[in-house]
Amino acid sequence: MxxxxxxxxxxxxxxxxxxxxxxxxxxxxxxxxxxxxxxxxxxxxxxxxxxxxxxxxxxxxxNHSPKRNNVYALDEKITIAKKATSFLKENSVILIDGGTTCQELARLLPTNINLTCFTLSLPVAMELLGKPNVETIFIGGMLSKDSQIAIGSNAIHNLSQIKVDYSFIGTGYVDAGFGLTEFDWDIVQTKKAVIHASKKTVLLCISEKLNSQHRFKTCDLNMIDTMITELEPEHPLLESFKNQDLYLL
Amino acid sequence: MxxxxxxxxxxxxxxxxxxxxxxxxxxxxxxxxxxxxxxxxxxxxxxxxxxxxxxxxxxxxxNHSPKRNNVYALDEKITIAKKATSFLKENSVILIDGGTTCQELARLLPTNINLTCFTLSLPVAMELLGKPNVETIFIGGMLSKDSQIAIGSNAIHNLSQIKVDYSFIGTGYVDAGFGLTEFDWDIVQTKKAVIHASKKTVLLCISEKLNSQHRFKTCDLNMIDTMITELEPEHPLLESFKNQDLYLL
DNA sequence: TTGAATTTTGCTGTTTTTTGCAATCTTTTT
DNA sequence: AAAAAGATTGCAAAAAACAGCAAAATTCAA
Structure with a gap:
């Protein structure tokens, strides 16, 4: 030859x-x-x-792996992602939502434990493909062009078939009184289905988003088990989120 | 002599x-x-x-020339992709498989007609998200780290629910006698489901792959309606593919 | 057709390239 | 830190390339 x-x-x-x-x-x-x-x-x-x-x-x-398109508030997001990894154990079954903070979590997933990871997000899935220790399942559906996640009835139906140990979700807006809100109705429906498909729901939320709200409501804060921000849980900004039946981390 | x-x-x-x-x-x-x-x-x-x-x-x-845009044999793939677009009409419902040639097709989809496009491939989906005129649906499932496409029973089940006008598929290997073959059993199963989900199946195949084969068989050539290579249909390399009940383009 | 000049071909010995192996060092994993 | 997997280096055998040469074939002019 x-x-x-x-x-x-x-x-x-x-x-x-x-x-x-x-x-x-x-x-x-x-x-x-x-x-x-x-x-x-x-x-x-x-x-x-x-x-x-x-x-x-x-x-x-x-060239694909180390790509980082959005370096905005990266440090904060890394802090949040690192905190989130503390939930993970060998063979955990998790779901990672879309959004840049969740992408950061995907990137920083530990390499020494085996994980099964569902996701609706194209960029998250791309990131996960590079991890030999992560079995990745993409929840199919219609793709939303701006959020790059699967939405619609097919995605929601697929979500109804699973129950993961932890889901790590982002949100457009969060308010101590109004709970989690979004600008897009379809995304709200999908996030609802995600929460329903999870034993425990962890909200990854950069402090910028605290005390903001928009049109459509995903859920009240009591549907969330843990909220992770880049701040110390005792930070004054988080004051209004205490005594809300959710852990701060 | x-x-x-x-x-x-x-x-x-x-x-x-x-x-x-x-x-x-x-x-x-x-x-x-x-x-x-x-x-x-x-x-x-x-x-x-x-x-x-x-x-x-x-x-x-x-002339398998050194990297251009990170894709090998890009010119050939572009030729193939352009030929493939001739099948598309306003409101066509199509499916695009994984592989670099199919990615090229995704990139070169016309922008002036509305399309509905299913795909199993993460990179293809990424490409399609940038097209305002293309409604994209990702067929969910377990993701193959190798080929970056969704495989497994979930993907196959999802495929069983649809019937697209045209599917554009790639293959690892193709031989006039043995038909289409792959190195991976799961991928073969998925491709079978794709073919089954299509009214017409179009094979995009760079001429280098002609007359090669591997372990697992996807289908015989007669399951394919059209085979597109970068060559003229009369090229001697395509000789053995004539009289095979498939169109060459 | 003949015979000298030219080209082509195969052979020889030599040089270069390629390849596999073994010993050693380095990185990765446990 | 130890063990395992991978990388590196040097070396020798095999394969291929090269250069020179002579025989064979071909060309061409008379």
Whole structure:
């Protein structure tokens, strides 16, 4: 077999699977692992793939993972996401909602425990695909162009079939009196279904959103089990959320 | 045998198989390996093929050019995608499969007609979200980390509920005799369901994949209504795909 | 047709490239 | 920290490329 032919197949495999193991390639191409390693090294040098420990990944995949489109209030979101991971245990079944804070949680999910993760959000799903320890299930449905999540009756029906240990949700607006609200009716319906599909619901909410409200109501605060903000639970801004039958974290 | 005749045969072989070994050529042409080597060197000088260590590859094969937009063989894929758009009409309901060629189709969907588009592929869905004229529905299910598409029983069940006008699918491998094959059993099951959910199935297939096969079979070629490659339908490489009860485009 | 000049071809020995193996070092995982 | 998986290096055998040469084939002018 020609070297060119071999490298061609390697590129094909990489493009197809996004990541490949050198051992698999060696077996498939019926050459020694050293030869494959040399080929991959060469292709890496030509920027046609990215060599990683034990294998190679496609350029698309390599460029995809560390993408961060929204760096707005990133630190706060990271703080929130880290707090949220404290709920996770080996084999937890969770659901992650859309929104940039939830995306951050997806990105920061621990790599040392196995998780099953449902999501309605395209960007979250993308993030999760990069995690070998996370089994990801996308809740299908009509896609909302601005929020990039699945909505509509199909999504809601699919949600009615599951019950996850924890769901981590975001919200457009939250108010101690009015509860969680959104600007979009369909999204409200979907979030309701998410909450219904969860044993415990955790709200990830940057403090900017506190004491704001909009048109359509998702639920009252007592439907939420825990609210996580980037603030200390004792922070004065959170005063009005105490004695609301929800934990602050 | 005349030198000219020999070189003609060599070019033919290269065109047909994309790659040749000098030893094979020598045996087939019944001349010494040095003669073949000299012939190939000459043809290489004339830019009719590319000489490589131990053999030669076709120009197309060698032009698997280094990264452009992170996608290999982008030009070919664009050609294919453009051909595929000829099937679309106002309010068509279509399904777009995963894979880079299908992604290209998603990217090149016309913006002047309204479409309803189902997909199992995360990257395709991402692409479609940017199109105001396309209503996108994601078929939910377990996500395959490799191929970034939804697979599994849930996806298959969801597919069983729909019947689209056209589905545009890719395949890992295709062979005139064996039909469409894949490396992954789950993906095969999902693709079967896709074909079943379509009035017409269009296969998007870059010519490199022709005459290759793998472990698991998706379907025979007669299940496909149209096969689109970047080549002219009369191209010799497509010879074996004629008289197969499918249109070539 | 003949015979010298030219080209083509196959062979030889030499150099280069490729490949697999073993020993050693490094990274990752537990 | 130990164990396992992967990477690196050097080396030797095999395969291929190269250069030079002579025989064979082809061309061409007389």
């Amino acid at each position: 020609l070297k060119e032919e071999r490298q061609h197949t390697i590129l094909n495999e990489v493009e197809l699977h996004n990541r490949v193991l050198l051992t698999d390639l060696a077996e498939r191409l019926d050459v020694s692992i050293d030869t494959v390693r040399r080929d991959v090294k060469e292709l890496d040098g030509e920027n046609r793939l990215v060599k990683v420990h034990g294998g190679a990944v496609s350029l698309g995949f390599a | 005349l030198k000219e005749e020999r070189q003609h045969t060599i070019l033919n072989e290269v065109e047909l198989h994309n790659r040749v070994l000098l030893t094979d050529l020598a045996e087939r042409l019944d001349v010494s390996i040095d003669t073949v080597r000299r012939d190939v060197k000459e043809l290489d000088g004339e830019n009719r093929l590319v000489k490589v260590h131990g053999g030669a590859v076709s120009l197309g094969f060698a």
